[in-house]
Amino acid sequence: MEGFLESVRYYVTRAVEQLDLGDRMEHELLTPRREIRFECTLPLDNGERATYVGYRTQHDDARGPMKGGIRFNPAVNPDEVGALASLMTWKTAVADLPYGGAKGGIDCDPRNLSAQELQRLTRIWTDQLHDVIGPNRDIPAPDLGTNAQTMAWVVDQYAKYHGWSPAVTTGKPLEIGGSPGRDAATGRGIVEVMRLALADRQQDMAGTGVVVQGFGNVGSWTARLAAIAGAKVVAVSDITGAIRDPDGLDIPHVFEHVRATGSLGGYPNGESFAGSEITAEPCDILVPAAIEGVLTSANAADVQAAVVIEGANGPTTPEADEILRERGITVVPDIFANGGGVTVSYFEWVQNVQRYSWTEDRVNRELQERMTAGYHRLTSEAKAAGSSDLRAAAFRLAVGRVAAATRLRS
Numbered sequence: 487m488e489g490f491l492e493s494v495r496y497y498v499t500r501a502v503e504q505l506d507l508g509d510r511m512e513h514e515l516l517t518p519r520r521e522i523r524f525e526c527t528l529p530l531d532n533g534e535r536a537t538y539v540g541y542r543t544q545h546d547d548a549r550g551p552m553k554g555g556i557r558f559n560p561a562v563n564p565d566e567v568g569a570l571a572s573l574m575t576w577k578t579a580v581a582d583l584p585y586g587g588a589k590g591g592i593d594c595d596p597r598n599l600s601a602q603e604l605q606r607l608t609r610i611w612t613d614q615l616h617d618v619i620g621p622n623r624d625i626p627a628p629d630l631g632t633n634a635q636t637m638a639w640v641v642d643q644y645a646k647y648h649g650w651s652p653a654v655t656t657g658k659p660l661e662i663g664g665s666p667g668r669d670a671a672t673g674r675g676i677v678e679v680m681r682l683a684l685a686d687r688q689q690d691m692a693g694t695g696v697v698v699q700g701f702g703n704v705g706s707w708t709a710r711l712a713a714i715a716g717a718k719v720v721a722v723s724d725i726t727g728a729i730r731d732p733d734g735l736d737i738p739h740v741f742e743h744v745r746a747t748g749s750l751g752g753y754p755n756g757e758s759f760a761g762s763e764i765t766a767e768p769c770d771i772l773v774p775a776a777i778e779g780v781l782t783s784a785n786a787a788d789v790q791a792a793v794v795i796e797g798a799n800g801p802t803t804p805e806a807d808e809i810l811r812e813r814g815i816t817v818v819p820d821i822f823a824n825g826g827g828v829t830v831s832y833f834e835w836v837q838n839v840q841r842y843s844w845t846e847d848r849v850n851r852e853l854q855e856r857m858t859a860g861y862h863r864l865t866s867e868a869k870a871a872g873s874s875d876l877r878a879a880a881f882r883l884a885v886g887r888v889a890a891a892t893r894l895r896s
């Protein structure tokens with residue numbers, strides 16, 4: 487199977503068949519509601535201009551307003567945005583949040599743009615889309631290459647057209663309606679899944695060997711919280727390369743290095759090695775938390791972990807998924823495993839809509855409750871089908887819920 491979009495469509499189609507929903511429903515669930523593609527011409531600081539392409543795909547809103555990140559990355563393209571938008575529909579449904587799915591982005595490299603240029607570009611993106619996003623329509627959030635500051639610019643630009651509506655995005659800075667705990671939420675959810683998957687194997691976090699690919703929002707929080715919970719984080723990587731220490735890396739120190747220098751490159755303690763080799767590192771749990779398509783038929787046989795928890799969206803191709811399952815490796819799929827972020831985004835939106843704020847303790851507690859209940863629902867769905875395939879179980883749960891809402895509304 488070639489592309490990312492094709493892989494997502496394959497999982498949806500398989501669930502439709504397993505649930506016997508029929509061709510008509512399959513067509514409806516696979517077809518995005520709206521796909522928007524537009525020119526973003528940016529005046530650069532040096533007086534020149536650069537032209538990028540902006541995107542928003544709104545995949546499905548049968549269960550509520552659409553929800554999904556904004557990605558600033560040179561690889562952003564219509565297929566990737568379409569696949570990620572569709573995954574968001576299934577992710578919000580698995581987590582049983584009252585949302586549909588969307589995704590957007592710009593095909594720029596944010597590392598080559600100044601803060602002023604990024605601000606102008608974000609405002610251009612918002613100008614193009616302000617009429618079709620909104621607290622009850624489509625609610626963006628940060629993703630690869632974007633962060634809380636990006637969301638603040640979206641809120642400000644949207645307010646120029648529609649008045650003050652912080653619920654138009656989630657993942658905002660605390661000062662303008664962000665939620666305590668949102669920044670860490672995806673990593674916190676992943677570490678919760680780690681704990682639950684280990685408990686199923688009569689193991690606990692103490693001394694468990696963890697490898698994390700990607701050291702941005704998701705990867706760095708996963709590594710930090712896993713280390714705090716007693717795991718031994720033996721290797722981490724980012725776009726500049728990987729570092730390992732079989733006795734466990736000093737993750738707070740690694741984090742400080744990345745904060746100070748912008749990347750893992752040049753980290754003094756630990757052995758550096760090629761980032762492309764990180765998925766083959768010896769460990770109990772592997773968390774791909776960077777980009778899609780990193781576990782393929784070419785390297786799935788080399789994975790040494792007993793459990794793969796997908797922090798990134800779409801890190802495993804269907805062929806690799808099959809190989810991992812045949813080898814008895816448990817894969818906790820992205821649409822469930824990295825749902826902590828969208829779950830706390832939902833809490834943020836609820837707080838904005840109610841003009842009320844929760845404590846961080848409450849956010850973390852409710853997140854833990856939802857991840858735990860979700861995990862048990864997922865594993866019992868797989869067990870009832872007599873299978874260990876958690877991805878198939880997650881897609882069945884999600885597709886069944888979206889199909890039910892679609893039928894009721896039509």
Ligand code: NAD
Pocket residue numbers: 628629630631632672699700701702703704705723724725726761775776777778797798799824825827828
């Ligand atoms: P980020 O931009 O904060 O971090 C990305 C990290 O991946 C960086 O360390 C970067 O150096 C690294 N990276 C990029 N390309 C790489 C490559 N080719 N090889 C190795 N490392 C590479 O992004 P993020 O928000 O942490 O998102 C990471 C993944 O998690 C994405 O797939 C995203 O869609 C997904 N995700 C994010 C959230 C969230 O709340 N931020 C929620 C759910 C899923």
